[in-house]
Amino acid sequence: MSGDHHHHHDHDHDDHSHLTPIEARVKALESILVAKGLVDPAALDVIIDTYETKIGPRNGARVVARAWADPAYAARLRADATAAMAELGYSGRQGEHMVTVFNDAATHHLVVCTLCSCYPWAVLGLPPVWYKSAPYRSRAVLDPRGVLAEFGVILSEAVKLRVWDSTAETRYLVIPQRPAGTEGWDEDRLANLVTRDSMIGTGLALDPPGTTA
Amino acid sequence: MNGAQDLGGQMGFGPVNPEKDEPLFHGAWEKRALAITLAAGGMGHWTIDESRHARETLHPVDYLSSSYYEIWTKGLEKLLERHGFVSAAERDAGVPLTPSTTPRRVLAADSVPTVLARGGPTSRDKTGQPRFRVGDTVRTIVISPSGHTRLPRYARGKTGVIELMHGAHVFPDSNAHGRGEQPDWLYTVAFAARELWGRDADPNSVVSIDAWEAYLEPA
Numbered sequence: 001m002s003g004d005h006h007h008h009h010d011h012d013h014d015d016h017s018h019l020t021p022i023e024a025r026v027k028a029l030e031s032i033l034v035a036k037g038l039v040d041p042a043a044l045d046v047i048i049d050t051y052e053t054k055i056g057p058r059n060g061a062r063v064v065a066r067a068w069a070d071p072a073y074a075a076r077l078r079a080d081a082t083a084a085m086a087e088l089g090y091s092g093r094q095g096e097h098m099v100t101v102f103n104d105a106a107t108h109h110l111v112v113c114t115l116c117s118c119y120p121w122a123v124l125g126l127p128p129v130w131y132k133s134a135p136y137r138s139r140a141v142l143d144p145r146g147v148l149a150e151f152g153v154i155l156s157e158a159v160k161l162r163v164w165d166s167t168a169e170t171r172y173l174v175i176p177q178r179p180a181g182t183e184g185w186d187e188d189r190l191a192n193l194v195t196r197d198s199m200i201g202t203g204l205a206l207d208p209p210g211t212t213a
Numbered sequence: 214m215n216g217a218q219d220l221g222g223q224m225g226f227g228p229v230n231p232e233k234d235e236p237l238f239h240g241a242w243e244k245r246a247l248a249i250t251l252a253a254g255g256m257g258h259w260t261i262d263e264s265r266h267a268r269e270t271l272h273p274v275d276y277l278s279s280s281y282y283e284i285w286t287k288g289l290e291k292l293l294e295r296h297g298f299v300s301a302a303e304r305d306a307g308v309p310l311t312p313s314t315t316p317r318r319v320l321a322a323d324s325v326p327t328v329l330a331r332g333g334p335t336s337r338d339k340t341g342q343p344r345f346r347v348g349d350t351v352r353t354i355v356i357s358p359s360g361h362t363r364l365p366r367y368a369r370g371k372t373g374v375i376e377l378m379h380g381a382h383v384f385p386d387s388n389a390h391g392r393g394e395q396p397d398w399l400y401t402v403a404f405a406a407r408e409l410w411g412r413d414a415d416p417n418s419v420v421s422i423d424a425w426e427a428y429l430e431p432a
Contacts, residue, residue, distance in 0.1 A: 022283050023242040028307040029290065030249050032299050035309050038256060042322035044248035050329060051247070052237060092332035097379065099401075114221030114365050116265055117281055122332070126247070128235050132281040135226040141367065141420050142222045142410060150229050161418040165221065167363045168399055168423035169261075169335040170379055202231075 056125035059090045060173055061194035063123055064205075065187040067100070068178040078102070081173070085123060095122020095171055101164065102175045103201075108159050109174045110148070110201035112140035113166040120171035124196060131200065141165055151202040174198065176205040214266075214359055215366060217273035222367040222410065239280075246282040250289050255320030255328060258296045262389035266361040267291045337396035339381035344398070344426055349375045351402060352432035353424060361389035364428045368420075371408050372432045376421060377401035384425055398426040 019027060033039040063085055067074040076084040081098035085091065098120060101109040113119065114137045119127040130136050139147050144161045148154070155161070164172045176198040182190060185208075197203030238244050254264065268288035269276070276284060293299040297314035320328060345351055355370040356362065363385050381396040388394050406418035 020242075022286065023240070025290075025304075026242045026246045026249070026286055028304055029286065029293070029299065030245050031307060032303050032309055033249055033253060033293075036298070036313050038298055038313065038316055038319060039249060039252040040319055040321055043252050043255075043320045043325050044245065046322045046325040047248040047251050047329070048244045050325065052244075055329075056237075092330040093328075094332065096332040096334040097336065097382075099377070114367075115218055115363060116268065126237060128231065129239070129281070130229050130231040130235075133226075133229070134220055134223070134277060135229045137220040138223040138226050139229070142224075143415075144418055144420075145415055147229060151231065157415075157417060159417070161415065162403075163418065163420040164401075165365065165368075165420060165422045167365060168379070168382060168385075168425070170399075170401070170423050197231075 051121075051126050055121060057123075057194075057196035057199065058191070059088075059125070060120070060123035060196070060199045061191040062088055062187070063090065063100075063173065064175055064194045064199065065190035067102075067175050068182075068190050069185075069187050074102075074175070077175070090122050092122050094118070095120050097168075097170045098122070098173060099170055100173050100175050101162070103177045105177075106158075106160060107162055108148075108153075108155055108201065109162045109164065109172075110140060110144050111164045111166065111172045111174060112137060114138070114141055115165075115167060118166035118169075118171065120173050122171075123173055124199060128196075148202065151197065153202065153204060174201045176203075179205050179207050179211075181208045181211050214269060214361065215357055216269040217271070217276035218265075218269035219366050221365045243282045246286045246289075250285050251329075252320045253289060253293060253298075255318070256298075256316040257318055258298075258314070258316070259292050260383075260388050261333060262361060262383070262385040263391075264288060264292060265385070266389040267295075269361070335383040336379070337381050337383060337394060339396045339398070343378060343400075345375050345378075345400060345429065345431075347375050347378060350432045351375060351400075351429040353402070353428050354430060356428075358386065360386065362386050364424065365422065367409055368402075368404065368422050368424075371404050373402040373404035373408065373421075375400050376403045379423070382425070384427065386425075386427070400424055400426070400429070402429070 077100045081100040117132040193206040198205045303310050352372045379399040382399040383394040384397045401421050402424045403421040406414035
């Protein structure tokens, strides 16, 4: 393949000459695995569909919304987050051993995996690129306030920053602070205010529409 | 190992630059890389610890210049070769050339939901009592093993406090190398940022790692 790298969008996808090197590499590996009967092509499609449509940050948002709405549920999360999340049907791969950490006025939690890409898939789905990237993994432990500022989260120096480096199979989910002005809201409305980043700690929950924070 | 994967505290990578409205996958190949990695792992011939070590033994230049799904793909190639499933010659040819190891099992489409929902818990029963309790002050050991470890360099030889206890879990340092699970007590250990980074660190920041008892001694 030459360095003259045209991208034809109407090309035949079976023609390897139009693939980038990594695309060709993955395609070759998959074809060999399938040809040898080592992986079931239908299983590959189910795996992809699971993470595209069934497991994602909406799961975590349900957990947070219930924790806000139901103090007894929040207490169960604190006591045994794995069991409390299983109540909502969230369990399994990269969520086998869950711990929830609760933000409050005095403490802000931030989750990272400096050694690889550990992330609570069962409640947040697959991690974004930045979470797995060298800039975040290197600096979240060294300069967490600087990292937060890049996400637009400016905290008072009086707020303690608590960083959790996921070096084992424990997976951490941040329960952000409940926004003001949401008294009496049901869980569906509350869940809409819970962003993925607010459950990693690089964001805050959204304010209700129409409020000025 | 003191490889490129051990990124905590390194400098010079620039700002985080999160992508606005980031898609779940950047191209169809990423989906396939995810799926073949999980499905091939489902054959049951290597552990998550061995897969992590396969990725971290990439040359540092290769590791740091690869996207994460590229790292996964390159790690998977190593694992498939090591365990007799796909040779380098086959990767080059793009077709099977030789018979492979017989897999212990092949992940079937209809069992994917069950397998993903079950995951791979690493907690294990262990007799005896943990050496430390919540609130104890401990110091991490200083090691530089050539093999796999989950004790990051920035947290070696540092004094911290036991904050959580997680029971006994599979010990990656042995499990990654086929030396068995050797379950060990697992703790969350919290360190003041100044203990880790020195006097210029944020006085109001605390960083924790999850550490097996083998990484800890009384302080």
